[in-house]
Amino acid sequence: PILLHNEVLGVVNVYIKNRHRRDSSEEQFLTAVANTLAVIIDQHRAEKEKKKLQNHVRQSQKMEAIGTLAGGIAHDFNNILTAILGYAALVKEDCPPESQTYSDVEQILASGNRARELVRQMLTFSRQRPNEIQVIQTHLIIKEALKMLRASIPTTIKINQDISTEQTTVFGDATQIHQVFMNLCTNAYHAMRLRGGVLDIRLEPVCLFSPHPRLLGRLPAGEYVRLTVTDTGNGIPPEVRERIFEPYFTTKNAEDGTGLGLAVVYGIVSEMKGDIEVRSEPGIGTVFEVYFPKARCTRQENIVAPESMSGGAEHILCVDDEAPITEIYQRSLKLLGYQVTVRTSSIEALGAFRARPDRFALVITDQTMPNMTGIELIDELREIRPNVPVILATGYSELINKDTIQDHRISKILMKPITRRDLALAIRDALETTTKEGSGDSNRTPGRPH
Numbered sequence: 001p002i003l004l005h006n007e008v009l010g011v012v013n014v015y016i017k018n019r020h021r022r023d024s025s026e027e028q029f030l031t032a033v034a035n036t037l038a039v040i041i042d043q044h045r046a047e048k049e050k051k052k053l054q055n056h057v058r059q060s061q062k063m064e065a066i067g068t069l070a071g072g073i074a075h076d077f078n079n080i081l082t083a084i085l086g087y088a089a090l091v092k093e094d095c096p097p098e099s100q101t102y103s104d105v106e107q108i109l110a111s112g113n114r115a116r117e118l119v120r121q122m123l124t125f126s127r128q129r130p131n132e133i134q135v136i137q138t139h140l141i142i143k144e145a146l147k148m149l150r151a152s153i154p155t156t157i158k159i160n161q162d163i164s165t166e167q168t169t170v171f172g173d174a175t176q177i178h179q180v181f182m183n184l185c186t187n188a189y190h191a192m193r194l195r196g197g198v199l200d201i202r203l204e205p206v207c208l209f210s211p212h213p214r215l216l217g218r219l220p221a222g223e224y225v226r227l228t229v230t231d232t233g234n235g236i237p238p239e240v241r242e243r244i245f246e247p248y249f250t251t252k253n254a255e256d257g258t259g260l261g262l263a264v265v266y267g268i269v270s271e272m273k274g275d276i277e278v279r280s281e282p283g284i285g286t287v288f289e290v291y292f293p294k295a296r297c298t299r300q301e302n303i304v305a306p307e308s309m310s311g312g313a314e315h316i317l318c319v320d321d322e323a324p325i326t327e328i329y330q331r332s333l334k335l336l337g338y339q340v341t342v343r344t345s346s347i348e349a350l351g352a353f354r355a356r357p358d359r360f361a362l363v364i365t366d367q368t369m370p371n372m373t374g375i376e377l378i379d380e381l382r383e384i385r386p387n388v389p390v391i392l393a394t395g396y397s398e399l400i401n402k403d404t405i406q407d408h409r410i411s412k413i414l415m416k417p418i419t420r421r422d423l424a425l426a427i428r429d430a431l432e433t434t435t436k437e438g439s440g441d442s443n444r445t446p447g448r449p450h
Helices: 026-094 102-124 138-152 176-191 259-272 321-337 346-353 374-382 402-407 420-436
Strands: 002-004 007-010 134-137 158-164 169-172 197-208 222-231 275-281 285-293 316-321 338-342 362-366 390-394 412-415
Touching: 002 026, 002 169, 007 259, 026 102, 026 321, 134 138, 134 176, 134 222, 138 158, 138 197, 138 222, 158 259, 158 390, 169 285, 176 197, 176 285, 259 275, 259 285, 316 321, 316 346, 321 338, 321 362, 321 420, 338 346, 346 362, 346 374, 362 374, 362 420, 374 390, 412 420
Parallel strands: 158 197, 316 338, 316 362, 362 390, 390 412
Antiparallel strands: 002 007, 134 169, 197 222, 222 285, 275 285
């Protein structure tokens, strides 16, 4: 036997004549050969594992670089979208519903919202879009998505499903999990649409008793919810497989895909601290296994009905270095009844606040501005009036996370592009929360926090 640390790696077979007489030197020689082979096999294994880890590192670095680029583009694009959607909403406000202009503006808003979703996808795989994490029953999302899937996939593709309804709770964003499922199934459909096939969908709880190396890295031992999507399509060649999660990489025609689908899946799963395994054989088919960490909490979140858009009479200070955005703030908030002061410089905004700190019930500030960022401005405002409610608006920022929100006592985060409804709800929530907490800012003497 070829042994290494009591593990049998193989066997050396020696064929000899019937009447051959064995001696100890031959056995010693064969033992030496077996030991040498064991070392060679071990080195080969180590080299193979090293190359695999290097590929993981290169893939992660590549995705990180592309993600940084996407985040920067998203920041500028979200500012542009805020202006487009904001001005379109203002024009719609002044148009009779039966007019052609009203209909045209609705088309602008619809296109703007589609662009907004595209930016959300970009920020998803760049991991720059904060999510409100909730406890989600994954099987409910998959079953709902299956209804849509059956209506859109031709009958030449048979759909098999095995969806567990037990222990499928995860912490995540329902929209994102829906997106992961639909993107994987769309990919499978494209692989089978010419000659038909079978799409097999499975959802189940699994327990990994030891760390598993997967595409995104080493998956820790623990409890997971595993989503498996299997197709009987053409399969993925090895040289293509290592690139399938790259943004905009696609082997499809331009009309069939943008190359964002699997990149979005990669970003969502990575953000949820899950993992993906891909197995494929050309001519046989492909298997995607997605592992979501299982949530220990099993309580179901209450579904809150949408609130009506309400306004107020408070005085609000709005800061953004983009003049069109401050104009949208001013006009939109005045329509809601608020008094509004706008500044396009964080330095000027700080001066206005310092001059009359009790004048403003709330401050809305952009994050990325020259001279002084939104967070730096918030810290300065806190020095003057410790409990002033502040809403931070951002097109994207890698600095914004739960710790940042707590450390700087940010009342609300708004991701651009911001609709008037988003703005109205955030303002009322921030003001009412401050009132409930009994801050009493407007009656205090301005000073430094103790």
